[in-house]
Amino acid sequence: MAIDRKVNHLIMLIRQRELNQYHIPVQQTHVLRTINELGENATLAELAKEVEREIHVISRQAVGMEKEGLIKRAKKSPKSKLLRLELTEKVWRWPESAGRVKPSTRYFHHFQRNNASNWNRF
Numbered sequence: 001m002a003i004d005r006k007v008n009h010l011i012m013l014i015r016q017r018e019l020n021q022y023h024i025p026v027q028q029t030h031v032l033r034t035i036n037e038l039g040e041n042a043t044l045a046e047l048a049k050e051v052e053r054e055i056h057v058i059s060r061q062a063v064g065m066e067k068e069g070l071i072k073r074a075k076k077s078p079k080s081k082l083l084r085l086e087l088t089e090k091v092w093r094w095p096e097s098a099g100r101v102k103p104s105t106r107y108f109h110h111f112q113r114n115n116a117s118n119w120n121r122f
Contacts, residue, residue, distance in 0.1 A: 031058070035071060035085050042085040043076075068115060 015026050034050045035042045044062060048055040062085060065071045069090045073083040 024070075028061070028070070031061060031065070031089060032070065034092060035087055040076075040084065040093065043082060044085070 005010060012026050019026060031047065031051060036045055038046055038050065044055055044059055047062075050059040051058065062071060064071070066073065069088055069121070071085050071091075072088055074086055076082045076084050
């Protein structure tokens with residue numbers, strides 16, 4: 001099991017190096033991918049369950065991501081108190097705002113909304 005941890009750690013370090021130009025931590029990438037996969041069902045409770053974190057941890061992370069303009073919270077329906085999480089346009093425009101992109105870090109150039117196969121690269 002120690003080898004698995006080392007491999008996972010190395011993969012995370014490589015991903016972090018590639019994502020540094022977008023100023024986004026690997027952990028946020030996982031949350032963004034999960035929000036995309038959950039679609040309309042992306043609530044704090046569902047997200048916490050999917051990423052196996054406590055809801056207060058995800059709530060705090062969501063507030064920070066909302067301040068950065070990566071996600072927004074919206075009511076599920078006009079009368080609903082339940083909020084769902086949505087990705088913002090900033091997430092989809094990362095390649096445009098990233099400037100010169102190295103060939104090994106072209107993750108976001110292949111993004112298309114609701115195309116889960118592109119998210120699997122993370």
